Amino acid sequence: MSILDKKISELHQLLHTKELSVTDIVDASFDRIHQVDDQVRAFLTLNEEYSRIKAKQLDEKLVSGADRGLLFGMPIGIKDNIVTKGIRTTCASRILENFEPIYDSTVVERLTEADTIMMGKLNMDEFAMGSSNENSGFYPTHNPWDLSCVPGGSSGASAAAVSAGEVLFSLGSDTGGSIRQPAAFCGVVGLKPTYGLVSRYGLVAFASSLDQIGPITTNVEDNAYLLQAIAGNDPMDSTSAKVDIPDYLASLTGEVKGLKIGVPKEYLGEGVEPGVKERVMEALKVLEGLGATWEEVSLPHSRYALATYYLLSSSEASANLSRFDGVRYGLRSDNSNNLIDMYKQSRSEGFGEEVKRRIMLGTFALSSGYYVAYYKKAQKVRTLIKEDFTNVFEKYDVIIGPTTPSASFKCGAMTKDPLTMYMNDILTIPVNLAGVPAISVPCGFSGGLPIGLQIIGKHFDEATIYKVAHAFEQATEHHKAKPKL
């Protein structure tokens, strides 16, 4: 068993008894990265020199008996749309290939305070637009369970690096499923927190009303640890909520007796593969065995979520990505002789195909004469989708269904038709539109590839999600399976 197969609490115990040093942990992480990352291709930038120095510093702290942070000595990978001071942050886009941020995002600041070690920056779909990591402007990441398959996206590498044991955990971002879908595809645990729970300051914006940063880990307990370190109000993000942060670890009691689960019929309907349905039904049986009850419920507007999402997220993206103009940072084209032309050439050379397509869709949806028909209409349907969840949560504690309609797919299988690729996110998107939190946890396999169980909670009720996810995890062996790599 590798060092990095252990949980945070176990590693902390070993550090405490001096059986292990932080340097040992960081060495094991880099050894694994150097062993497998030429196949997985999760990292865009390694932070090796700094990490090894930082490990030594933390080891000194260990000897001196100074106060230790919550995540003391734990190696983490960060999705490359989260800015890191002085460390290249590309959003996997050519337009930011050489961009070195001049400040740290709030989450990275908090992770530094928690004594984590930032091992490097992780690949993604360009500007988080995609569901397979094939939209990276540099190279695609591969699924550790089957290298010919995609890891999902857009936080595909954040999930793959954890699944392959390269880092203990990672941060991703989730706008329409970008943490949960790759977590499901790679057999790891990924949480999209409630909108506003984690600061977005320093997250390069895709769709500001939907984006949330969240933790990806191999187990539920570690996930709770990581959320504990990054959650909470931040004056630098005006959409950050002022709520009390509970002790998430205290919610991991294993006790789900009397819990009421709603299972939306729309999440087990047409288009969801039989292998996925079977795993979800088995999971519900497990929870039933632990004393929870479940009933079929309806989220009647689910089928409109995908169209709503693409109109809203692309509209917001078209505005957010207007900042990439070749003036203050990023790529500037040499092939222009006036300002407007410089904007156009820089953006066209720097952005990839999917990013341009979404900017076009969003610009169209916001343009004069179409705004009411498309953008405003989608905002109204968003209200209906949000109300669906409010109604179900009046009677139920959590909503459970699959994370994705199918397991991972072969690289290249869905790149031809954008709409087919978008269908991947059909079960995760409604959650972002409603702003509620949801986790994906491993619940078995279909055709040799991992399947994710999605547990959705009320606004700011991550504690209940963790309680259910943890109880399920403890009652099953799914999370113990590791890819042969």
Next chain:
Amino acid sequence: MSRISKDQVKHVAHLARLAVTDEEAEMLTEQLDKIIGFAEELNELDTDNVEPTTHVLEMKNILREDEVRNSVSVDEAMKNAPAQKDGQFKVPNILE
């Protein structure tokens, strides 16, 4: 009937400050038409009396004290500039 024409696509590309070739415009017309067609399924819903959602949480007017805080230096601000002169961002001709 198509929902978006090639000329419209070229106009939208100009608004979005993207340079598109004739070939790209052709492809984008086809793809956007399909995506917009898909989005039009929202018209099945009567939303006349529904308020639009712009933000999922009930919060408004987030205010803070107007205090002097640290800012970035000119050097830092210019660190990633593709072209600069005398501590300012340099751009191509604006006036012909």
